[in-house]
Amino acid sequence: MLNDSDRVQVLSEALPYLQAFAGRTLVVKYGGAAMKDDNLKEKVIRDIVLLSYVGMRPVVVHGGGPEINIWLEKLGIEPQFKNGLRVTDAQTMDVVEMVLVGRVNKELVSLINSAGGKAVGLCGQDGTLIQARPQGKDVGFVGEVQSIDIGLILTLVEKGYIPVISSVAADESGQAHNINADTVAGEIAAALGAEKLILLTDTAGILRDYHDPSTLIYRLDIQEARDLIAEGVVSGGMIPKVNCCVRSLAQGVRAAHIIDGRIPHSLLLEIFSDSGIGSMIVASDAGW
Numbered sequence: 001m002l003n004d005s006d007r008v009q010v011l012s013e014a015l016p017y018l019q020a021f022a023g024r025t026l027v028v029k030y031g032g033a034a035m036k037d038d039n040l041k042e043k044v045i046r047d048i049v050l051l052s053y054v055g056m057r058p059v060v061v062h063g064g065g066p067e068i069n070i071w072l073e074k075l076g077i078e079p080q081f082k083n084g085l086r087v088t089d090a091q092t093m094d095v096v097e098m099v100l101v102g103r104v105n106k107e108l109v110s111l112i113n114s115a116g117g118k119a120v121g122l123c124g125q126d127g128t129l130i131q132a133r134p135q136g137k138d139v140g141f142v143g144e145v146q147s148i149d150i151g152l153i154l155t156l157v158e159k160g161y162i163p164v165i166s167s168v169a170a171d172e173s174g175q176a177h178n179i180n181a182d183t184v185a186g187e188i189a190a191a192l193g194a195e196k197l198i199l200l201t202d203t204a205g206i207l208r209d210y211h212d213p214s215t216l217i218y219r220l221d222i223q224e225a226r227d228l229i230a231e232g233v234v235s236g237g238m239i240p241k242v243n244c245c246v247r248s249l250a251q252g253v254r255a256a257h258i259i260d261g262r263i264p265h266s267l268l269l270e271i272f273s274d275s276g277i278g279s280m281i282v283a284s285d286a287g288w
Helices: 004-021 038-053 067-073 090-114 151-158 181-192 222-231 236-250 264-273
Strands: 026-030 057-060 121-122 130-134 142-148 160-165 168-170 177-179 197-200 219-221 254-258 281-282
Touching: 026 038, 026 181, 038 057, 038 090, 038 130, 038 264, 057 151, 067 090, 067 254, 090 121, 090 160, 090 177, 090 254, 090 281, 121 151, 121 222, 121 264, 130 177, 130 281, 142 181, 142 222, 151 160, 151 181, 160 181, 177 181, 181 197, 197 264, 222 281, 236 254, 236 281, 254 264
Parallel strands: 026 057, 026 197, 057 160, 121 160, 142 177, 197 254, 219 281
Antiparallel strands: 130 142, 130 168, 168 177, 254 281
């Protein structure tokens, strides 16, 4: 437990980071264990509210796969996956929309508001924030991001609100689609010209040996990230996350972070320390 002197020292040491990031936009993709564990969830919510209070502009994008599976099971619908994507027929899409937009989103909004923040829940359909396009007929209503309109987000963050965005969006015909939340977070971060994109995951970050957390790569640039994919060091479910980061950096995001959401206050540890706790990807090491 910190004593009063320790607390003051910690606040003093945080000053350079607070000055560096004041007024800057941070896009946080929230999911994984940090969303399923109530104790971790409380800490993530408090961290997001704190970032808002100290002058940063957090924007939250969330998934909700485990809760979708729970409700599919309750309704007697068998979850199906193809090449890592949820096969989303019309019935499944109804459940996805109900869970992500109606339950998970509003729970996060309520928790942020209860912790002293000012959150507003959105999905891609609100204000035509996201326009989707179908990813392929063999996976049903799974979509990709066709375009982003950040007008509504800018209006909210300029007034001190924290947008909380679920990754459901409609195509040109108005049909709802389920889009990968990492992808949505990356595209929103790029459209906003965000200072940081932060993906909360269930791994320590990018590991040279995925069996060994001590092989965590703390910092790399776009080319190094691409090389690790080509070498097979980055594989499986980490590939789309790294590609999402690379794509956002190529479009102007200053830094992308893949961090372990299972660690309490991982957001603050990554932002307010030089070494951080996860992997930070930058466009180029020049100037950093």
